[in-house]
Amino acid sequence: MGKQEGFIALGSNLGDRELYLAGAIRSLEEKGIRVLEQSPVYETKAVGYLDQPDFLNMVVRFESELPVQELLNKLLAIEAKHGRIRKTKWGPRTLDLDLLFYGKLILDDPKLTVPHPRIQERAFVLMPLQDLAPDLLHPLLGLTVKKMAEQVPGKEGVR
């Protein structure tokens, strides 16, 4: 695959959220996923199940040579290492790592969809992603991150 750049969304709404985000970034580095740039950290209102604590969200730009399946497995391992217990699909979690983009990859496999299928509807992803890559073009939607961030509802819940 050669060295590819990509973006990962990080989130936490349980326990010491800042610590979980910092730990995740350290774990990424340990597993050969080189973090090149970090967005600011945003405090965001939970979407999905609303009766859960606010999240801290951020996005990182990374580079890696890993095949995408191995990259996904490492993200799952990092979530598990930082206490992620999948009680309910949409419940609070210590750490959430979502692969947003990986090079020019387009993949629609049941286990893994890249680009992430909900980027366009998530202000908590688009606002930090815009800090890093406003002109990044979504290969399927044909919209830049800047354009998607302008259009996305719920920006008031991302501070």
Ligand SMILES: Nc1nc2nc(S)n(CCO)c2c(=O)[nH]1
């Ligand atoms: N604000 C906010 N709401 C969320 N709902 C879910 S599920 N998640 C987990 C991301 O898939 C989040 C999140 O990271 N931030």
